[in-house]
Amino acid sequence: MKWIYIVITVLLSIPNLYAQSTIVQKDTTKVLQEVNVSAKGKKKIKTDTKLAVSVDEFLASSQSISFIKRGAYAWEPMLNNMSSERSSVTIDGMHVFGACTDKMDPITSYVETNNLSTVAIKSGQEGNLHGATVAGSIDLQRKNTAFGLDKKMSGNYQTGFEFNNKQYFNLADLSYSGQKFAADGSISFRNAKNYYDGNNKEVKHSQFNKFNSSLGLAFKTGERSALRVDAIYDKAKDVGFPALPMDLWLSRALITSASYKQLFEESLVQFWDTKIYYNAIEHYMDDTTRPENLVHMDMPGWSTTYGLLSKIALQRGDYSSEIQLNAYDNLSIAEMRMYPQDRSNRTMFAYSWPWVTTRFAGLSNNNSWNLSARSHIIVGGSLGVNYNYSKYVEFNWIFHPGAPQEKTRLLPGLHGSYHMSIDRFDFSAGVGYGHRAPSISEAYGYYIYNSFDRYDYIGNPNLKNEVSYETNASIGYKTDRLGIQAKVNYFYIQGYIVGKILSMGSPMNYQSVGVKGYTALDHANIFNLALSGHYDILPTLHWKGSLTYARATDGRGGNLPFIRPLSYQSSLQYQHKQFGIQTSINGDAIQRDYSPEYGEDKTPAYQIWNLSADYSLPIRKVNLTLQAGAENILNAYYSTYADWGNIPRMGRNIFTSLKCNF
Amino acid sequence: MEKIILFLTVLCYALTSCTKEKTDYEAEINTIIPERTQFEEVATIQNGPYTLRIEALGGKLYKGYNEVRLKISSQGQPRVSEATLLPIQTGLDEQTATCPHLHQLTYKADNDYFEGYIVFTDESSEMARWDLQFGFIANKQQHNSIQHVTVQKQSNKNLNMISFIGSDGEQYIIALVAPQKPKVAENDLVAGIYKLNKPTTGSTLAFYSQAEGYTLELDPRMPEPSMGNHSSPNNKDLLPGADGLYHGVVNYTMTGNWTLNFILLNQQGRIIKGTVVPDDFTPGVAGVKSELHIDILF
Numbered sequence: 001m002k003w004i005y006i007v008i009t010v011l012l013s014i015p016n017l018y019a020q021s022t023i024v025q026k027d028t029t030k031v032l033q034e035v036n037v038s039a040k041g042k043k044k045i046k047t048d049t050k051l052a053v054s055v056d057e058f059l060a061s062s063q064s065i066s067f068i069k070r071g072a073y074a075w076e077p078m079l080n081n082m083s084s085e086r087s088s089v090t091i092d093g094m095h096v097f098g099a100c101t102d103k104m105d106p107i108t109s110y111v112e113t114n115n116l117s118t119v120a121i122k123s124g125q126e127g128n129l130h131g132a133t134v135a136g137s138i139d140l141q142r143k144n145t146a147f148g149l150d151k152k153m154s155g156n157y158q159t160g161f162e163f164n165n166k167q168y169f170n171l172a173d174l175s176y177s178g179q180k181f182a183a184d185g186s187i188s189f190r191n192a193k194n195y196y197d198g199n200n201k202e203v204k205h206s207q208f209n210k211f212n213s214s215l216g217l218a219f220k221t222g223e224r225s226a227l228r229v230d231a232i233y234d235k236a237k238d239v240g241f242p243a244l245p246m247d248l249w250l251s252r253a254l255i256t257s258a259s260y261k262q263l264f265e266e267s268l269v270q271f272w273d274t275k276i277y278y279n280a281i282e283h284y285m286d287d288t289t290r291p292e293n294l295v296h297m298d299m300p301g302w303s304t305t306y307g308l309l310s311k312i313a314l315q316r317g318d319y320s321s322e323i324q325l326n327a328y329d330n331l332s333i334a335e336m337r338m339y340p341q342d343r344s345n346r347t348m349f350a351y352s353w354p355w356v357t358t359r360f361a362g363l364s365n366n367n368s369w370n371l372s373a374r375s376h377i378i379v380g381g382s383l384g385v386n387y388n389y390s391k392y393v394e395f396n397w398i399f400h401p402g403a404p405q406e407k408t409r410l411l412p413g414l415h416g417s418y419h420m421s422i423d424r425f426d427f428s429a430g431v432g433y434g435h436r437a438p439s440i441s442e443a444y445g446y447y448i449y450n451s452f453d454r455y456d457y458i459g460n461p462n463l464k465n466e467v468s469y470e471t472n473a474s475i476g477y478k479t480d481r482l483g484i485q486a487k488v489n490y491f492y493i494q495g496y497i498v499g500k501i502l503s504m505g506s507p508m509n510y511q512s513v514g515v516k517g518y519t520a521l522d523h524a525n526i527f528n529l530a531l532s533g534h535y536d537i538l539p540t541l542h543w544k545g546s547l548t549y550a551r552a553t554d555g556r557g558g559n560l561p562f563i564r565p566l567s568y569q570s571s572l573q574y575q576h577k578q579f580g581i582q583t584s585i586n587g588d589a590i591q592r593d594y595s596p597e598y599g600e601d602k603t604p605a606y607q608i609w610n611l612s613a614d615y616s617l618p619i620r621k622v623n624l625t626l627q628a629g630a631e632n633i634l635n636a637y638y639s640t641y642a643d644w645g646n647i648p649r650m651g652r653n654i655f656t657s658l659k660c661n662f
Numbered sequence: 663m664e665k666i667i668l669f670l671t672v673l674c675y676a677l678t679s680c681t682k683e684k685t686d687y688e689a690e691i692n693t694i695i696p697e698r699t700q701f702e703e704v705a706t707i708q709n710g711p712y713t714l715r716i717e718a719l720g721g722k723l724y725k726g727y728n729e730v731r732l733k734i735s736s737q738g739q740p741r742v743s744e745a746t747l748l749p750i751q752t753g754l755d756e757q758t759a760t761c762p763h764l765h766q767l768t769y770k771a772d773n774d775y776f777e778g779y780i781v782f783t784d785e786s787s788e789m790a791r792w793d794l795q796f797g798f799i800a801n802k803q804q805h806n807s808i809q810h811v812t813v814q815k816q817s818n819k820n821l822n823m824i825s826f827i828g829s830d831g832e833q834y835i836i837a838l839v840a841p842q843k844p845k846v847a848e849n850d851l852v853a854g855i856y857k858l859n860k861p862t863t864g865s866t867l868a869f870y871s872q873a874e875g876y877t878l879e880l881d882p883r884m885p886e887p888s889m890g891n892h893s894s895p896n897n898k899d900l901l902p903g904a905d906g907l908y909h910g911v912v913n914y915t916m917t918g919n920w921t922l923n924f925i926l927l928n929q930q931g932r933i934i935k936g937t938v939v940p941d942d943f944t945p946g947v948a949g950v951k952s953e954l955h956i957d958i959l960f
Contacts (some may be wrong), residue, residue, distance in 0.1 A: 252681065282682070302680065333684060336916075341888055346694065346917070348917055349685065349687065350917070392687070398895065504896065506893045507892065510889075
C-alpha cells in the first residue's frame with residue numbers, strides 16, 4: 001500500500017507542476033454538454049412543493065433514499081433500505097468519512113444545496129465506480145461552470161423563513177465564466193430554533209446552525225485541458241439531536257481537491273480527469289445542555305482523508321467505457337472521556353475508534369454497448385484492496401483477544417444489465433455481485449452507544465466481507481402525457497453485519513442496557529419495489545405519484561430494522577404563466593414488519609398534506625421567484641419508522657422563500 | 663496562480679488546525695503512574711573490603727512489592743556467590759517482625775548481582791522502622807551487615823497490597839506485582855500471595871511463605887457510581903506460576919479507578935476470604951465491593 005502514499009506525497013509536493021504544464025480546454029461539445037447537465041441539475045435541487053430545500057429534504061424526495069432521523073439536522077441517508085456504511089457516499093467522487101461514532105455527521109451534512117449541481121444516485125453494484133459498495137452510491141456533484149459561456153456572470157440568492165422552527169436561511173452563489181478562467185463561489189447560513197410537533201409541543205434540542213461556503217477556481221492550461229481547485233468549508237455549531245443523549249457543539253469540515261482534466265478530440269479516449277483530494281473533519285459532541293445526564297462526557301472525533309482518483313472515458317462507435325482508479329487513506333479517531341461525579345477524581349478515558357487507518361485502492365470499469373438502436377448492455381466490474389490498521393489494537397483485544405492489528409481485504413464487484421426499448425415500453429434487467437469491507441465502527445468500534453436499541457456496540461476486526469448478490473429489473477411505459485415505471489431489486493447478502501447481544505462485558509454508558517457485538521448473519525434478503533408515474537392532465541396541470549414497498553429478513557424469518565413500510569407520494573402541480581401552485585400528500589402505511597430484536601416498535605401509519613404557491617417575476621435581467629406554502633397543513637402528529645427513539649416529526653410548518661437569479 | 667495556490671495552502675492549514683487537541687493517551691497514563699523502570703541505588707554498605715550496593719526500581723523502597731538487587735563488589739577478594747536478606751521491622755516497644763521476602767537471594771551470574779524481593783507491610787514511621795539485614799559468605803566466613811532503610815508510601819496504586827486474616831485463622835498478604843503501568847487492554851495481572859507461618863520454637867520472628875496451590879478469583883469493577891458497577895470481559899483468575907507468583911488476566915476497558923474484587927480459595931477450593939459481587943448494572947450507585955479487594959488507578 002506504500003505506493004499510494006508515494007503517489008499522493010509526490011502529487012502534493014509538486015502542485016506547481018500543474019501550473020507549469022500547458023494545456024487548455026476548448027469549447028468542444030463535451031464542455032457544452034456539461035453545462036447542460038449542470039443547468040438541468042440546478043433545476044433538480046428542489047422538491048415537488050418546495051423550491052428552497054436543504055440537501056436532506058432534497059434527497060428525501062428520491063424513491064430509493066430513506067432517512068434515519070435523529071433530529072432536524074444531518075439525516076443519515078439509507079439507500080435501498082440499507083444503512084450508510086453499505087453505500088458509497090462521495091462528493092464529486094471524493095471519499096469523505098464522518099467523524100462521529102453516532103453517525104451525527106453523514107457526508108450529506110457537509111454540503112449545501114447552493115454548491116451542488118446534482119446528486120447522482122446509483123443502485124447496487126452499478127454504483128461501484130467510486131469504490132466498493134453493496135447498496136449503491138450517492139455522489140454529490142458540485143457546481144462546475146464551463147469556460148467561455150455567453151453569460152459571463154451568473155448568480156443566485158435565496159432567502160427564506162420557516163415559521164415552525166423559526167428557521168431563516170440565506171444562500172448565495174456566484175459563477176464567472178471567462179475564456180481562460182472560471183470560478184464558482186457560494187456562501188450560506190442557516191439558523192433554526194427548536195421545532196414543534198403536531199401537538200404543538202416543542203421538541204427540545206432540535207435547533208441547528210450551519211454555515212457553508214465553497215470556492216472553485218478553474219484555469220485553462222491549454223487547448224483542451226484545465227486545472228481546477230475546489231474547497232468546501234462547512235461549520236455546524238450548536239446543533240441539537242433530540243433523539244440522542246448528546247448534542248453537537250461544533251463540527252467543521254474542510255474538503256479540498258485539485259483536479260486536472262484533459263480532453264481529446266477524435267480519439268478513443270474522450271477525456272482523462274485526475275484529482276487529488278484532502279479533507280479533514282472534526283466533530284465535538286456536547287452534553288452540557290443536558291443536565292439530566294448522569295455522566296458528563298466528552299466525545300470528540302476526527303477524520304482525515306487523502307485521496308486520488310483518476311478517470312478515463314473511452315468511446316468508439318457503439319461502445320463507451322469509463323475506467324476509474326480510486327485510492328484513499330483515511331485516519332479516524334474518536335475519543336470518549338467520562339467525568340466522575342466527584343470531579344477531583346480521575347476522568348475515565350477510552351478510544352471509541354482507536355486510531356483506525358483505512359487505505360483503499362481500486363480500479364473500476366463500466367462499459368456500455370449499443371447492440372442496436374433499441375437495446376444496449378452495460379457490463380462493469382471493480383476490484384479493490386482495502387487495508388485497515390488499528391493503532392491501539394489493545395482496545396479491540398479486550399473483546400477479541402489476538403485479533404490482527406492489520407487486515408487486508410480484497411473487494412471484487414461485478415454487474416451487468418440489459419436495456420431494451422420497444423415502442424413506448426422500455427425494459428431492463430440486471431445482476432450484480434459485490435463485496436464490502438466492514439466499516440470502522442463495525443470492525444474496530446469500541447463501546448459505541450446506540451441510543452436506538454440502548455446497547456453499547458463493539459466492533460469485530462475478524463468480520464468477513466459482506467457479499468451481495470443482487471438482481472434488478474424495471475419496466476416503463478411512456479407516452480407524451482403519461483409515464484409509468486416499475487422498478488424492483490432484490491439483494492441476497494451473505495455475512496450481513498448486525499449487532500448481536502454479547503453474553504460478556506457490561507455496559508459502559510449509563511443509559512445502556514447491555515453490550516452488542518457486530519456479528520455477521522448467515523445471510524439477509526432485501527427486496528425493494530418502486531412504482532412511479534406522471535400524467536399531464538392538462539398542459540398546465542401535472543400529476544406525479546409514487547409507491548414504494550420493501551421487505552427485508554435476516555434469513556431466519558426475522559425482520560431487519562429500518563425497512564420502510566409501504567409508502568406513497570402523490571403531487572399535483574398547476575402552472576399558469578408566472579403563477580404556480582403545488583400540492584402533495586405523502587405517507588407511510590402501518591409498519592407491519594418491524595423488528596423488536598433491534599429495538600424497533602410498530603410505527604402507526606401517517607399521512608401528510610403539503611401545499612405551496614409561487615410566483616415568478618422577471619425584473620430586467622433578474623428573475624425573482626416568491627414562494628409560500630405549508631408542510632403538514634393538518635398538523636399531524638407522527639413519527640416515522642426511521643425516527644430514532646420515535647421522536648415526533650415537525651408539525652405544521654409555514655414556509656416562505658424568495659429566490660432571485662441572474 | 664501560484665499566489666492563489668499559496669493562499670489556498672495557507673488557508674488549508676489555518677482551517678485544518680483542530681479546535682480541540684487530541685488526547686495523548688499514553689502520556690496521560692504516565693502523569694498518574696510514576697515511571698520506575700531503572701534500578702537505582704537505595705543504599706551502600708561497607709563491610710571490610712566488601713561494598714554492598716542495594717538497588718531498587720527508582721532507587722526507593724515502597725510499601726508493597728519491591729524487587730531488589732544486591733551488588734557485592736569485593737576488591738581483590740574472591741567473588742561472593744551466596745547472600746541472604748532479612749527485613750526487620752521494629753515497633754515502638756522494640757518488638758520486631760518481618761515481612762514477606764526472599765531470604766536466599768538468587769545469584770545472577772551474567773550481571774553479577776543477587777536478586778530478591780521484599781513486600782513491605784508498612785511504610786516507615788515511628789511505629790515501624792525498617793532495617794535490612796544482609797548476610798553473605800566470603801572466604802568461608804559469614805559476614806553480616808545491617809542497613810536502615812526508609813519505606814515510602816506506595817505512590818502507584820497498581821502495586822497496592824492487602825493483609826487480612828482468612829477464614830482458616832491464618833494471616834495472608836496479597837501484593838500486586840504487575841502491571842506497574844496498566845493499559846486499556848488485556849493486562850497480565852501478577853500478584854504475590856503470602857501466608858504467615860507460626861514462629862518456630864526458639865525464634866521470635868514469624869516468617870511468611872509463598873502460599874502454594876491457592877486460587878485467586880478475580881472480578882474487576884469500576885467503583886465510580888456513574889459507571890454503574892461496570893466490568894470487563896475475558897478476565898482470568900490468578901493461578902500459581904512456576905515463579906511462585908500468581909498469574910491471571912485483567913481487562914481494563916478504560917482508564918480511571920478500578921477495584922479488583924477477589925475471592926481467595928485454598929487448595930481444597932474453600933473460601934479463605936472474599937465475597938461474590940453482584941454483576942447488576944446500577945448507574946448512579948457504586949457497586950458493592952468484595953470483602954477482599956484492592957483498588958487500583960491508572
